Amino acid sequence: MLRNGFLLTSPLPTTSLINMYSKCNSMTHALTLFNTSSSHHRNVFAYNAIVAGFIANGMSGPALEFYRGMQFSGVTPDKFTFPCVIKACSDVNECLEGRKVHGLVFKFGLEGDVFVGSALVHLYLRFGFIEEAYQVFDELPIRDVVLWNAMINGFAQTGQFGLALEVYKEMGEEGVTPNKFTVTGILSAISMMGDLNSGRAIHGFVVKMGYDSGVAVMNALVDMYGKCKCLRDALKIFEMIPEKDIFSWNSILCVHEQCGDHRGTLGLLDSMLHAGVKPDLVTVTTILPACAHLAALMHGREIHSYMIINGLEKDDGGSFDDVYVKNAVMDMYAKCGSMREAHLVFDKMSYKDVASWNIMIMGYGMHGFGSRALDMFSNMCEAELKPDEVTFVGVLSACSHVGLVSQGQKFLAQMDSLYGVVPTIEHYTCVIDMLGRAGQLEEAYELVSTMPIEASSVVWRAFLAACRLHGNAALAEVPAQQVLELEPEHCGNHVLMSNVYGAVGRYEEVSEVRLTMRQQNVRKDPGCSWIELGDGVHVFVAGDWRHPEDYLIYAGLNSLNAHLYEGGSMPSV
């Protein structure tokens, strides 16, 4: 129990008590003690302990303020003060303030202190000042493992992966043994480079040194194997971690998502919750794209609710994280087909970036609301946001889906001149698709032949699909041969060609194509659809009778077909 009487009359040294309070996360008590102590007790030891206490409790801002008060009171800082103050500057992104402190370090003749030096290296590399970091590093008479780590991890975190590996090797040459902090940092750099050989070497070193008892080291290994596309090794390491923390779970979730195993990602979220680990911002930004891919609206909604309840979606003034995670929520709703909910999130965003607008444009276009997509585009330009390549993919595909042909052609023509975005193959594909859908096959062919980029098989497939739709086999034959030669194993090409022939009644050629497919062992993947009901996903494949309620499903389908016939609809073959 903490009693004021005890606080005031304790015979224990002030500094020890301050440390005790700060370790108990009670900086209020520490401060009260400090403020009620005699000026004799408010010495450099006590000041240092309070500054360190604030930092240890995640309050680096107040730590800096307290340090300013220290300067004002005339107490001289010492070699214990500066490492803390410099760390506090890095914590609150006060690089300029840190530079000023560096000046004082010289004034007090502490530039040779390895503690001060490590903090300075950390500060400078955090803000990308490589020259300054090297200056500090080179001038130090003693280089201990912490200093080396500050260099290696500093480089690893600012994208200088090659430099990180270089310094790591240098460290070994100078005979300094890497510790757990070193290997976590270097593994992070190695995974970003996808350098599996170095990764395996470090893994060996980790085992040899017994560092595999540390959860951070193991997490870094999971991440490294994942980024090097060794899913099995990543999983093996993950399963070996006895006390998995939030990093372990987020890492393995990310590994699955990056491998395109969206179901696996969602399944792991369940296991994570079951293990009693609370999802954080990183977790949800990994899970939301999985929901978007699977069009798992219910799961997506649940995650969004979780975010609201747990304050992960609060508006913190348009920080990068804030905008990013809201874009992820919007994208999930848009891809799951709920533009209403996507728009609700969009409207509530106080800061929107280009991606926010792109998601809305793409979403409206994708779901057949072409004019809304174009409205969004003009609003975006009014809001003075510069459209990018993705914007125009959205705009052009919106035009394509609602048949706004001349509009689309105008956008393609103006992209470069008016908006400074050079059209890519994707943009041409959209316009060719658009012309093809509208039946302007000659014009589409003309564009494929005259565009400044070489046509890919994707472009030709868009053209072939249009030929099929409008029953023009003559125009399709030559490009079809090209595509078949380009990608003989792609079943879509064969199917398209056989469909083109089928559409014009050339059934002999249809069987020819089918025969070639059998001969070349090309198989068509069966079409597949799914629906989310309750907490389960029901998957359907054409001609599939494996569902427990298949008779009900087929009865429903038959009744739907009957309605379609009554309404005058004929299914296309």
Place this chain on the structure above:
DNA sequence: GTAGGGTTAG
């Protein structure tokens, strides 16, 4: 009596 360095998403 007090101090510096680590892992996950985009």
